[in-house]
Amino acid sequence: DAEITQSPRHKITETGRQVTLACHQTWNHNNMFWYRQDLGHGLRLIHYSYGVHDTNKGEVSDGYSVSRSNTEDLPLTLESAASSQTSVYFCASSQKRAYEQYFGPGTRLTVT
Amino acid sequence: AQSVTQLGSHVSVSEGALVLLRCNYSSSVPPYLFWYVQYPNQGLQLLLKYTSAATLVKGINGFEAEFKKSETSFHLTKPSAHMSDAAEYFCAVSAMNSGGSNYKLTFGKGTLLTVNP
Numbered sequence: 001d002a003e004i005t006q007s008p009r010h011k012i013t014e015t016g017r018q019v020t021l022a023c024h025q026t027w028n029h030n031n032m033f034w035y036r037q038d039l040g041h042g043l044r045l046i047h048y049s050y051g052v053h054d055t056n057k058g059e060v061s062d063g064y065s066v067s068r069s070n071t072e073d074l075p076l077t078l079e080s081a082a083s084s085q086t087s088v089y090f091c092a093s094s095q096k097r098a099y100e101q102y103f104g105p106g107t108r109l110t111v112t
Numbered sequence: 113a114q115s116v117t118q119l120g121s122h123v124s125v126s127e128g129a130l131v132l133l134r135c136n137y138s139s140s141v142p143p144y145l146f147w148y149v150q151y152p153n154q155g156l157q158l159l160l161k162y163t164s165a166a167t168l169v170k171g172i173n174g175f176e177a178e179f180k181k182s183e184t185s186f187h188l189t190k191p192s193a194h195m196s197d198a199a200e201y202f203c204a205v206s207a208m209n210s211g212g213s214n215y216k217l218t219f220g221k222g223t224l225l226t227v228n229p
Binding site for chain 1: 144146148153154155156157158161163202206208215216217219220221222
């Protein structure tokens with residue numbers, strides 16, 4: 001069955017370190033998204049991509065970057081981790097831009 | 113700009129009782145609307161979607177929602193709550209931006225549903 005996976009599921013890192021969260025989908029969807037989920041803020045869009053080599057900033061993109069070298073993967077990089085980036089991160093994909101998004105299981109990141 | 117308001121951050125019902133989770137949206141163009149469910153330590157799972165076809169939409173696990181344009185609402189209901197329905201529920205709206213090139217998916221803040229035995 002097609003699916004979307006994220007790794008690692010849990011990560012603890014120190015302030016200032018670079019961290020990369022992986023997202024892999026087997027639906028062959030062109031559209032992929034990264035969100036963070038925090039209490040009181042709901043889901044907020046970090047970055048998104050509509051296809052290979054396409055990347056766009058979301059509403060909370062500062063301190064994060066993405067790259068899209070193939071259809072299946074959209075890794076999220078925290079250039080220099082900060083305590084404010086402690087959160088649960090979700091990757092999602094969709095067949096068409098307007099359609100529903102399918103979410104991965106999430107990565108819980110703690111920055112100490 | 114589009115927005116979603118979920119009325120009530122926490123709803124508590126008894127097992128077997130009606131579940132009603134409220135969602136109001138604002139959008140300057142016809143939207144697509146979605147309800148997602150999130151169980152503890154899991155990702156969001158699509159419950160149902162409205163994409164301009166029938167206004168009463170049926171989803172998984174016995175849930176349904178009705179699109180009411182005049183009220184800009186998309187409330188989620190289930191006739192009889194089960195213990196397994198306890199989770200957080202998110203309403204979301206997708207609409208084309210003013211430039212006509214992109215769709216943006218905007219989520220509400222979520223409603224935590226508690227089901228009491």
